[in-house]
Amino acid sequence: MRVEQKENYTLIVSDEDSFLKFYNNYIKSKKTFEKEHLILQISDEINISNEDFLLFLSNAEQKKENGTSFVIINSNINIDDFPDNFNIVPTLIEAVDILEMEAIERELGF
Template identity: 30%
Template sequence: MKVQPNENEYIISPEAESISQFLQQLEAAYSDFLSKNIIVDLTTAQPTLKEVELFQSIHDQHIANHKSFVIVVDGFDFNEATEGLNLVPTLQEAYDVIEIDEIQRDLGF
């Protein structure tokens, strides 16, 4: 698992491990990431829909902590994806989602 800390978020991506191994590592280290938004970059992993949906639990947990959790997936049919997950095709769009989420939180939504 590769972790890139930024000012307001962590960009976390798998290295050579499978999606399920990556998710296990992320869940094990999750307490280290509570203070910031999380961007999970799966652009090089090319996950299936079922693999992406495995992130639902940790996504919901992070949202409940009043932080954003966005998954970057390239070459993916977003129409088939679960509506509860924040899925975007590019890293820039992940930053945009986080910015919008932070504005909504500041306004009390």
Template identity: 35%
Template sequence: MVFDKDEMMTIISQENPSIDIFLRNLENDYSKIKNDNLVIDLLSFSKLTPYNVVSFLELSKKHRKNGKSFVLVSDKVSYEDVPDEINLVPTLQEAKDIVEMEEIERDLEL
């Protein structure tokens, strides 16, 4: 897994083409990143299904419950094909925008 941290978020990507291994590694390393806003870059996965995206749902709920952003990035699956509880966008820029908006909302206690 590749971690790209800045002051507002951590972008996580994977060089290994297996989504199952990526999710397992993410869960294993979660304690290191649990206090960060997370952007999960799934753009490198050529075969991604709505089921693969939904497999992140429990981790997403857990992370958002702690008051942090959790955004998945994929242009292979439409946000319309996954539950509303999952933030899914097609580009990294949109993911960064969501994190920024959610940070503002938290600062304003909305």
């Protein structure tokens, strides 16, 4: 797992060879990122199921309650298979756009 601090968010990139290894590494370190906007970039090379992605749903909901954003990047899944409040996008550019939109929503009180 590679962590990159950006100006407005933290990017976490999977470099493990399996989803389970990445997920376990993320869980061990997630307290570190409690107050930060997070983008998780999960490699398209990792075999991952919809159920695996749903392991992040409660974390995404908790981040939203805390006033921070949580976005997952992966281009191999159908985002229509997930709840609307679960941000999954195919590119980093779209992930950053979501962070910006959610920042505007928070400023407007939504």
